[in-house]
Amino acid sequence: MSKAPPSAFWTQPVVDLARALIGCQLLVDGAGGTIVETEAYDVDDPASHAFGGPRGRNLAMFGPVAHAYVYKIYGIHWCLNFVGGVHPGSAVLIRAIAPTQGIETMIARRGLSDPRKLCSGPGKLAQALSIDRRLDGAPLDQAPFALTLGNEADIVVGPRIGISKAIDHPWRFGARGSPFLSRAFPKDG
DNA sequence: GTATCGATGATCT
DNA sequence: GATCATCGATACC
Structure with missing residues (x-):
């Protein structure tokens, strides 16, 4: 059976x-699935919201690890991050999930029936899992979150998406060949 | 298949 | 006023 991550899991380097x-499996109020795509944002990373220190919306990034950082982007979409890493101010953006549980609920929230489009992007999964500002700073080991460790041997790496600074860092990770990625990786095998 | 663009609001200069 | 860790609709190849 699967287990919740130990504290040491969260304090490893954010990449x-x-x-x-x-x-790993992520559920929010019973809806979710397997994480298939993430990106790392380090505290000394010009592309990170934490760059320049704690202020404004990024305060949750400097809070305790194993908590959520949720922000709104382009005035429309919410994005979910997990706070973690060696230094305060680093976090992991959850970019895509393979839906496994609460699919009917997610279909209703998204207004789509194609499972490949339910959670294949940070804004999409936030809508499917009903993520918004109320979860900013919320602990990941308590309801509505339920996170359990998983295994994924075949992982692809590539540059991060949608940023204009530090674009060369290969800090985007994905499950190779998953149909639920937000986009294909450049040099997939 | 790729290219471009509008939505819509918080944050930053 | 410009930028933005996005998405979906549209136009074109």
């Missing part, structure tokens, strides 16, 4: 954490 989260 390692992003890789380790691939294959």
Whole structure:
């Protein structure tokens, strides 16, 4: 059976954490599935909201690990991050999930029936899992969150998506060949 | 298949 | 006023 991550899981380097989260199961109020795509954002990373120190919306990033950081982007979409890493201010963006539980609920929230489009992107999964500002700073080991460790051997790496700074860091991770990724990886095998 | 663009609001200069 | 860790609709190849 699956277990919740130990505290040491969260305090490993954030890039390692992003890789380790691939294959873990994430449920929010009973809806969700297997994490198939993540990105790491380090505290000294110009592309990170934490760059420049704690202020405004990024305060949750400097809070305790194993908590959520949720923000709104482009005035429309919510994005879910997991706070973790060696230093305060780093976090992992959850970019895509393979839906396994609460699929009917997620279909209703998204207004779509194609399972490949339910959670294949940060804004999409936030809508499918009903993520919004009320979960900013919420602990991941308590309801409505339920996170359990998983295994994923075949992981692909690539540059992060949608950023304009530090674009060369290969800090995007995905389950190779998954049909639930937000986009294909550049040099997939 | 790829390219471009509008929505819509918080944050930053 | 510009930018933004996005998405979906549209136009074109």
